[in-house]
Amino acid sequence: MKTSIQLAQLGPLEQLRTGRLARRLSQLMIGLVFYGVSMGMMIRGSLGLAPWDALHIGLTHYFPVSFAWVFITVSFLVLLLWVPLREIPGIGTIANAITIGVATDLTMRMLDTPDQFIGRLALTVGGVLLCGLGSALYIGVQLGRGPRDGLMTGLHRVTGLSLRLVRTALEVSVLLVGLLLGGVGLFGIGTILFALLIGPLTQAMLPWTMIAVDTAPPPAAGVPSA
Template sequence: MILKNKGQIGPRFLVYLIGLLVMSLGIVLLIMADIGATPWDVLHVGLYYQLGLTIGSWSIVVGILILTIAALISKEFPQVGAFLNMVLIGLFIDLYLLLPFMQTPNALGGKIAMFSFGIVTYCYGMGLYISAQLGAGPRDSLMIALTAKTGWKVRNVRALMEVIVLAIGWQLGGPVFWGTVVLSLLVGPTVGVALPQCQALTDRFLAKLKDDKEIYLNRMLKEKNRGAS
C-alpha cells in the first residue's frame, strides 16, 4: 500500500530531483551502450534524425503531447512535478550527452555491462522520482492513468506502451537493435519491482526527517521552559 505523502515539500523535491538525475543517467547509458535505446528514445532519436533539434528537446515536445493525453484519460490536471519532469529530463539528457567521458565501449562485453547498468539505473530512477509524489512525468502519468482506467498490472500497461512507441520510432528511422527488444520486455517488470522498493525507502526517509524535527522542537521547547523558570 502506497501512503499519500503530504507536506515536506523540500525533502520530497530533493528525492524527486535525485530520481530524475538517476533516470536521465540511465537513459544516456542505454543510448551510449549502442545496442538498443529505450523505445521512447528510439522515437526521440528518430524525430531528431528527421526534424533536427536535440534528443532532449524531442523528449520535452513528446512529453507535452503525452501529458495532455494522460490528463484527458484521468480527467485530472497534471501536478507541477509532471511539467518539471518534461523540462528537467530533456535538459539532463542533453547535459549528460555532452560529458567527454560518456563514451561507447569498444568491446561487446563493455557495451552489455553499460546496457545492463543502464536498465537498473533507469528503472530505479523512475521509481525514486515517482515515490516523491510530486507528480509523475508525462510517460509515467500515461502509464498510471491507463493502469487505473483498465485495471491492468503496471508491467502489462508499460509493456504495451513500449511496443507501440517502438514501432513508431522504428518507422522514423530510430536506432532499433536487439537491446531495444530486451528493454521492451524488461522495463515493465523491473519498474514493477523498483517502484514499491523506492516508495518504502522514501517513506522511511520522510518519516525519519519528521521524527528528527519533532525531537529537535521538543528539545528547544524544554530548554525554553527551563530558561523561563
C-alpha cells in the first residue's frame, strides 16, 4: 500500500475511497467555517478586501440579497466555467461553494466595524491569519478544490501559462471589477496583506494539516492483496 502526504489528483469517488473519511469531512467543515469567518472579519475590518471578496461585496451593492447568496451564486457560475476546462468537482468543491458564504454572512451579522483604527486593523490581520489556517485545513483533506481554485488550475492546465501568472491575472481582474462595482474603498492594507501573506501562510501550515491518503489502486478481482 502506498500512502502519500502530497496533494493527490483524485476524482470524486476516489476522494471518498481513500480512507479517514470522518476525520477529513470534519476538518473540511472546520476549515471552510474558519475561511468564512476570516472573510467576515476582513469585511468588518473595512481596511481592504481580498480580490474575490471585493467582487462579492461590489455585487451586493447592485442586488438586494445577502453576501451568502452572492458568494454561492458566483461560486456556481464559476463552476460552469469548469465544464470546458474539464475540471472535476468533489464533495469539498460543493461544500466550499455553500459553507463559506453562509459562515461569512453569519460572522458579518455578529460583528460590527470598530470605531477605532486599531480594532479594524486587528480584525483585518486576524482575518488574514485565520484565512491561511482555514485554507490549509480544507486543502489538506484532499476532497476537491474550491470553485475559484479549480478555475485557476484549469486555466493553468489548458493554457500552459504558469500558475502564478494565471492566479495573478484572475485576481487582478476580479479586483478591478469589484472596485468598479463597489468603489476604491474596497482596496486597502487588507488587500495588500492578503496578497503577500495568504500563499506563504497556507504553505507553512499545510504540513500540519495534510491528511495522508491511500493512493494505491484497489486489487483486481480475484487477486488477493499483499
